[in-house]
Amino acid sequence: MINELLLQFGQWMEAQQYSQMLVAGYYSYSWLEATHVLTLMVSIGSLFIIDFRMLGLVMPNVPASTIAARLHKPMIIGFVIMFITGALLVYAKPVETIQSLWFRMKMILLFLAFINAWVFNNRMKGAEGNWDNDPVAPKPLRTGAIASLVLWCGVVILGRYIPYDWVDCTNTTNTTILWAAGCVDQLNAL
Amino acid sequence: MGDNNKWDDKTVAAVSTAAIMLGGLLYYWVGEGQSTVELLELAYGSVKFFNNPLVF
Amino acid sequence: MLGSILSQYARTLSVFAVLLLIVLIEALGVREAVYPGLLPFFTWMRESSWLGVIGTTYGSVYATVEAVHLLSMAVLGGTVLATDLRLLGVIFKDIPSETLVTGTHKCFRWALLVAILTGIFCAAGVGDKVYYMQVFWIKMLVLLLGSCYMLFIKQPFLTSRPHAEINPWMIRLLAITSMLTWFTVAATGRWIGFS
Numbered sequence: 001m002i003n004e005l006l007l008q009f010g011q012w013m014e015a016q017q018y019s020q021m022l023v024a025g026y027y028s029y030s031w032l033e034a035t036h037v038l039t040l041m042v043s044i045g046s047l048f049i050i051d052f053r054m055l056g057l058v059m060p061n062v063p064a065s066t067i068a069a070r071l072h073k074p075m076i077i078g079f080v081i082m083f084i085t086g087a088l089l090v091y092a093k094p095v096e097t098i099q100s101l102w103f104r105m106k107m108i109l110l111f112l113a114f115i116n117a118w119v120f121n122n123r124m125k126g127a128e129g130n131w132d133n134d135p136v137a138p139k140p141l142r143t144g145a146i147a148s149l150v151l152w153c154g155v156v157i158l159g160r161y162i163p164y165d166w167v168d169c170t171n172t173t174n175t176t177i178l179w180a181a182g183c184v185d186q187l188n189a190l
Numbered sequence: 191m192g193d194n195n196k197w198d199d200k201t202v203a204a205v206s207t208a209a210i211m212l213g214g215l216l217y218y219w220v221g222e223g224q225s226t227v228e229l230l231e232l233a234y235g236s237v238k239f240f241n242n243p244l245v246f
Numbered sequence: 247m248l249g250s251i252l253s254q255y256a257r258t259l260s261v262f263a264v265l266l267l268i269v270l271i272e273a274l275g276v277r278e279a280v281y282p283g284l285l286p287f288f289t290w291m292r293e294s295s296w297l298g299v300i301g302t303t304y305g306s307v308y309a310t311v312e313a314v315h316l317l318s319m320a321v322l323g324g325t326v327l328a329t330d331l332r333l334l335g336v337i338f339k340d341i342p343s344e345t346l347v348t349g350t351h352k353c354f355r356w357a358l359l360v361a362i363l364t365g366i367f368c369a370a371g372v373g374d375k376v377y378y379m380q381v382f383w384i385k386m387l388v389l390l391l392g393s394c395y396m397l398f399i400k401q402p403f404l405t406s407r408p409h410a411e412i413n414p415w416m417i418r419l420l421a422i423t424s425m426l427t428w429f430t431v432a433a434t435g436r437w438i439g440f441s
Contacts (some may be wrong), residue, residue: 048321048324058349061345070338161313166306199255211392
């Protein structure tokens with residue numbers, strides 16, 4: 001049901017003029033993808049520095065909450081750009097992306113990463129003042145930092161897999177993969 | 191900049207290296223921009239970013 | 247007297263020696279002479295080296311290493327942006343710039359090492375294809391110069407004295423050069439992927 005709805009939504013987007021223009025342009029899709037990838041350095045770069053500080057790997061003599069607060073804005077700016085360019089990338093190739101197993105897994109990890117960030121942020125606010133000047137954060141925050149690193153590494157790795165066609169709808173007959181990727185037509189044909 | 195010498199070895203090396211590298215990089219990027227504009231002009235007679243299949 | 251100047255300005259003289267070497271390499275056509283001889287190495291890298299064989303045979307391994315390359319560049323970019331934007335007075339204004347310069351350098355070096363190692367694997371997987379790409383050679387040149395600039399010029403200079411004693415325009419020049427260098431490495435690297 002959800003897969004059918006998503007496919008219909010993807011096909012509707014694909015029929016839009018601007019979606020076709022984005023893909024057809026010589027530079028447009030490349031510039032969009034390049035911006036999405038290069039902005040990683042701003043968004044995830046800032047995030048990883050905050051996580052590394054929690055683990056005592058970077059600037060251990062600077063209060064952790066200060067680093068988190070100062071890098072918060074660049075990180076958010078980076079993520080906003082990532083979100084906009086990411087949405088446009090989906091808009092440019094909607095069916096292909098929506099039916100990509102890697103894209104779906106990436107979205108799940110992205111959701112979990114944001115939940116982790118929200119939990120981590122709340123924990124950090126609650127713990128302020130007690131451990132701020134310690135070189136290494138308390139265990140719950142370290143766990144959150146490690147979870148953040150693992151989840152975001154997963155997001156980037158899965159994002160890198162999207163252009164590859166190893167388990168595309170037309171390249172596999174595994175029903176689990178076909179279902180997980182939302183390959184409605186291929187599942188119906190089996 | 192240093193107790194005795196304003197222009198010590200590290201300072202001169204830093205300024206000269208940075209200036210040369212910055213000059214080289216700006217030259218490269220201006221050239222890239224120029225060739226992109228030339229390509230657009232070659233294809234369409236003018237530089238435009240919309241309603242231009244070469245861009246969007 | 248001359249000996250004293252030579253020893254006092256060894257680093258500066260090295261910079262100009264490298265610059266002279268680059269000019270001579272171009273002017274005497276050394277680059278054009280050496281370039282054809284590199285093709286067998288690049289072909290060997292892709293077809294025969296174990297890096298190239300793994301990269302071309304197992305696409306998933308190649309894609310994963312590419313992603314690690316991206317992640318290391320994200321960390322590298324993060325440390326560069328944190329440090330250089332502080333030097334420009336944009337962020338971290340309440341933290342001494344000396345603290346940021348020293349506190350992020352180890353992270354930068356590790357990220358650079360991982361980026362280079364994964365980059366070698368990625369290049370081996372495509373071998374002769376990148377040999378013919380001008381943008382690849384530009385990336386390699388900027389990467390080499392940028393690494394030397396960071397490790398032997400910028401970092402030693404910024405850790406040798408309090409930043410309050412340095413001309414602010416000099417600090418801005420160093421920061422902007424650093425940011426543009428690593429942006430160029432990243433952007434040319436992305437363009438290799440498109441070519």
